[in-house]
Amino acid sequence: MTASSPSSLRVAIAGASGRMGHMLIEAVLASGDCQLAAALDQPGSPGLGQDAAAFLGKATGVLIESDVRTALAKADVLIDFTRPEGTLAHLAVAAELGVKLVIGTTGFSDAQKAEIAVHAQKTAVILSPNMSVGVNVTFKLLEMAAKALQEGGYDIEIIEAHHKHKVDAPSGTALKMGEVIAEAQGTQLADRAVYERFGHTGERKPDTIGFATVRGGDIVGDHTVLFAGTGERVEISHKSSSRAGYAQGSLRAARFLAGKTSGQFDMFDVLSLR
Template identity: 35%
Template sequence: MASIGIIGSEGRMGQALARAVEAAGHSLAGGADKGSDVAALADACEALVDFSAPAALEANLHAAVGAGVPILIGTTGLAEVHHAAIDQAARAIPVLQTGNTSLGVTLLAHLVQEAARRLGPDWDIEVLEMHHRMKVDAPSGTALLLGEAAAAGRGIALADHSERGRDGHTGARAEGAIGFASLRGGTVAGEHSVILAGPQERLMLSHSAEDRMIFAHGAVKGAAWLIGREPARYRMEQVLGL
């Protein structure tokens, strides 16, 4: 049994995390939200789970490092400055940051990387995602995670081959590009597909989220897995032993 603290506990994801902690047989150390004392929560738990906001990340990392407890970060919409702060914190504590804590998506990313590696550059790659109307960032963190997996399979940098927001007379598709398309509407929890289009055939690898509890269960599993690890930056793939 692990004692887990939730940053962003009052949000929909935070409430789902509280249920997942209980379902997994762990204890809930408490929650912290805007204006709360994150440092006090960090001192009272064995692991932190952060699904708050990018603006709060630096303070949350500082609290985790100060208490010497691992932290799993599921917050999306992170910029390079946030990743630099995560890298710095990972020198002192175990940190797992991911755009999606679903175990199914974790395996999907693994399959996407393998498919991109084996099929080669003759196959065009497109990442399609759809989420509820309230989602504020695009592409989704999961879409970017899948794009990174495809780029890793090809041995390229996603930043140099990402193609987004096509409109008007765009010309032919750039060779080696990894394209993204984002749809928003209704109450969709999350739909992601990676399309690999080759000569005369297509392969589609997909995942459908039917309830946000899948992310909560995966996050709790990941947070518990971090306890006792050496300081480093970890990935969800490692939680599954991939």
């Protein structure tokens, strides 16, 4: 069984059979202040009924299950890196039970984000397109650079690369980078973003923010923002070599929520970067 104490934070993991789920489970088991309380996966998953830490050769006594309500009843917080529809279904139950949620899922529509905000009135939620501490520090650096380089004709391009299994593009992190830059310059990303270039595009339009997407192999996640000026260019990059950074950031987020009862937050709140 997992070690626990009266002060242990009871953590449930969604998508427990997946790569990110495995990384999160390993991080929880290695922590000194969190307890693996439940492990969720979708009906039909071959992992159902197995010990959540079987991939590590360990026995925790926590079996992977598909009943959301039963799983969440055992937890203080759920960490969810699944798909938008699944995350929203989990959040609806979590809000009803008063279970907090750390959301690392990306690809939400504006309507789905609005739905998250409604549930956050009943329970505490952290929504961030990237849980990595390093990535969020990068967001802060981009904010500073965007303000300093707003004048001088610097063209902004965002290049991101991920593994071949990723289903949304551009990545949520790349989009967040664009939003941070646009907001720092007093604008909206929707008014400046260019997501596709093909054929005779003409000259680059001033003040646009371009996106380029790469998908292939097992790339965990690379992001580079290029500020290209006359006679110089500034590049701010973050590269992930494993998902461990996302897992550790998620646990920091879960600990942050321990003192909250409701409201929507992000990693800037967790890391005091505002």
